[in-house]
Amino acid sequence: MDRAEKNIIPVLGTDPSTSVDLVDGLAASDSKTIAHLLKTGIGANTLRATRSDLSYIEAWVLACDGTSLPWPPGPELVLRFIAHHLWDADQRVIDPDHGMPDHVRATLVKGGYLRAEGPHAPATVERRIASWRALCRWRGVEHPFSRDDVKRTLRSAVRASTRSRHRKSQRNVDLQLMEDLLDSLDARCSPAPLKIKEHEADRLRSIRDRALLSVMFASGGRRRSEISNLMFGQLIDLDPLPTDNPEWPDGLPSMGIRIGRSKTTDARDDNAVFMTGRSVEALRYWISAADITSGPVFLRIDRWGKMFDYSISAHSVNQVLKSRLAEIGCEAADFSAHGVRAGYITSALKAGIPAPEIMEQTLHRSLDTLMGYFKDEEQRQGKAARLL
Structure with missing residues (x-):
């Protein structure tokens, strides 16, 4: 960590775009620049x-103690945090003193900081400790x-946790469901026989949504923030790919997307992912319909069909x-979008695609992380579940 980094102290509880205090003497304009770089580099x-x-x-x-959080925290405080949040529900029945004390829990509930019953999810505790660190x-x-x-202690507590893993999306948006979704949108994208204002507004949103969803899926299941922040300058037009498919007599349309900074990548990595066929056709149709030549790709459209010059939000x-x-x-x-x-x-x-090839699209660096997304909703109907 260099000197500048050591003097950047997040002021939590304020707007993230201005949540830094810097060394005395730094101009206000420079402080705003550093705040913007932090927000962009770290992520909102x-x-x-x-x-x-x-x-x-x-x-x-x-x-717990009636005092403010000490800096630096001692090891006993961190170990107590683990004990209060990754306790064993069965042991608590035997030993009432096991886990988080009742008075601590009551205080946190009253303050609106704690809502869930029982021990915390391991992922939540690990994230909070990572933020603390x-x-x-x-x-x-x-x-x-x-x-x-x-x-x-943290590793053992996580392994011993009996709390089931909560998925961000209860169901996957798999290939078949995505194709059904796009087929439905195709019908909505057709021009109306008469120029009905309400239909034209719905049609414009449908053209955008068809492009958005197909790009989100085909480019490796991109995160919603990556889709909402996608810029025209990130798109790479490529020559069509040869194919024997009669639906594409001129070859499969192909495009690339430069992925800058993301949750797992750095802008300096110069990573790119690629799309062909239906998703490229949908994206080009939207770009043409919206006359996009620069700036955000997926623009906000209100209920009356008015298109704005800024992107839709991740939400x-x-x-x-x-x-x-x-x-x-x-x-x-x-x-949820995570299901895509x-x-x-x-x-x-x-479909039998090798994991390394999938990782080139998703930009995962760990095979274990990639496999953590695998969820076959037909598992109970498969041969493995009916072996005996």
């Missing part, structure tokens, strides 16, 4: 999660998170998916 979602995590940890310390590094203070006893990407699934009779509550990523990976693996 990461800053938001870090702010939330620290708020919870501060509330927990206050509930990162904040120690940003403040330039020593921390106990690298100590063997802390790492060993809206999720809502587009849910609303379009509801239109074809699916239960929207069972799905899981559906792409599951469909690709079931």
Whole structure:
């Protein structure tokens, strides 16, 4: 960590775009520039999660000891945090003192910091500890998170946890479901016999949503933030690919997308993913219909069909998916944008595509992480489940 990084202290609880204090003497304009670079380089979602995590940890310390969070935290405090959040529900029945004390829990519930019954999800505890560790590094203070006893305790507590893993999307948006979704949108994208204003507004949104969803899936199950932030300058026009398919007499249309900074990649990596066929055709049709030559690709469109010059939000990407699934009779509550990523990976693996090739599209660096997305909803009907 260099000197500049050590003097950047996030001020959590304020807007993430201005959540930095810098060394005295730095001009206000320079502070805003650094704040923008932090927000862009770290990511607004990461800053938001870090702010939330620290708020919870501060509330927990206050509930336990009646004092503010110490910097740096001692190893005993971190171990107590693990004990209070990754306890064993069965042991709690035998030993009432096991896990988080009742008075601490009551204080956190009253303050609105704690809602779930029982021990925390291991992923939540690991994320909060990672945020805690990162904040120690940003403040330039020593921390106990690298100590063997802390790492060993956390690892053992996570392994011993009996809490089932919660999936961000209860159901996958697999290849078949995505094709059904796009078929439905194809019908909505057809020009109306008469220029009916309401139909034209719906048609424009359908053209955008068809392109958005097909690109989201075909490019490797891109995250909703990557879709909402997609810029025209990231698109790479490529020559058609040869094919014997009579539907594409001129070859399969092909495009690339330069992936800048993402959750797992750095802009300097110069990663690119590729799409062919239906998704490329849908994207080019939208770009032509919206006359996009620069800036964001997927623009916001209001209910009356007015198109704005800024992109839809990541939250809206999720809502587009849910609303379009509801239109074809699916239960929207069972799905989220995360299900597109899981559906792409599951469909690709079931199609026999090698994992390294899939990882080139998803940009995963770990095979274990990739396999964590695999969810075959027909598992109980398969031969493996009926062997005996």
